[in-house]
Amino acid sequence: ETGVTQSPTHLIKTRGQQVTLRCSSQSGHNTVSWYQQALGQGPQFIFQYYREEENGRGNFPPRFSGLQFPNYSSELNVNALELDDSALYLCASSFRLAGNTGELFFGEGSRLTVL
Amino acid sequence: EDQVTQSPEALRLQEGESSSLNCSYTVSGLRGLFWYRQDPGKGPEFLFTLYSAGEEKEKERLKATLTKKESFLHITAPKPEDSATYLCAVQMGTGNQFYFGTGTSLTVIP
Numbered sequence A: 001e002t003g004v005t006q007s008p009t010h011l012i013k014t015r016g017q018q019v020t021l022r023c024s025s026q027s028g029h030n031t032v033s034w035y036q037q038a039l040g041q042g043p044q045f046i047f048q049y050y051r052e053e054e055n056g057r058g059n060f061p062p063r064f065s066g067l068q069f070p071n072y073s074s075e076l077n078v079n080a081l082e083l084d085d086s087a088l089y090l091c092a093s094s095f096r097l098a099g100n101t102g103e104l105f106f107g108e109g110s111r112l113t114v115l
Numbered sequence B: 001e002d003q004v005t006q007s008p009e010a011l012r013l014q015e016g017e018s019s020s021l022n023c024s025y026t027v028s029g030l031r032g033l034f035w036y037r038q039d040p041g042k043g044p045e046f047l048f049t050l051y052s053a054g055e056e057k058e059k060e061r062l063k064a065t066l067t068k069k070e071s072f073l074h075i076t077a078p079k080p081e082d083s084a085t086y087l088c089a090v091q092m093g094t095g096n097q098f099y100f101g102t103g104t105s106l107t108v109i110p
Helices: none
Strands: A005-007 A010-013 A021-026 A032-036 A046-050 A053-057 A062-068 A074-078 A087-096 A109-114 B004-007 B010-014 B019-025 B032-037 B044-048 B056-059 B062-066 B070-074 B083-090 B104-109
Touching: A005 A087, A021 A087, A021 A109, A021 B083, A032 A074, A046 A062, A074 A087, A074 B062, A109 B083, B004 B083, B010 B019, B010 B062, B019 B083, B044 B062, B070 B083
Parallel strands: A010 A109, B010 B104
Antiparallel strands: A005 A021, A021 A074, A032 A046, A032 A087, A046 A053, A062 A074, A087 A109, B004 B019, B019 B070, B032 B044, B032 B083, B056 B062, B062 B070, B083 B104
16 A cells, blocks of 8 residues: 655745645545644645545635646645745545545655745 | 644653643534644654544554543553654544644653
């Protein structure tokens, strides 16, 4: 069984740039959620994708966007990067059944630094 | 208003010294409470799911319990490899998001 994989593991961007983070779901999972974790904080929900559509969004501006592909992999795009976007970005996959997200299984994260 | 509060923020234990971590929540319509372990610079690792008051789950030296307002993660005779941050999360109502606490950083000293 293949776990959740994320790329890249680390990246550095400058303010105003755009970034794309990628995630491959765990085998058998059909739902992908993205979370942002600032240093010393718990993960904060960005959004969830199910059946290639956004299915729930946290308190993040529209410059945070995403995609889910037919193979259940996903991308997180962030435009017009700000210094406060520096964080660990976590992708989590799960098996959604009867409207229930189920347990989240996380990847190792992508550490984004915005200068 | 914080919906999930974890205490203590940090805990140092001697190897073999048992203790408990607390997660209190102020949500309605709890669908599940989840415990995760997170090592520095890594993603959270799933430990337990609890769904209803009175439920208990165990895994090696860890035992999680749930009441109507809080959950405890009991660590029995911890070892240095149990050192990590332990995160609690709740899922509530009809939403899809998990609400995480800020975690308890556990250090077990040999």
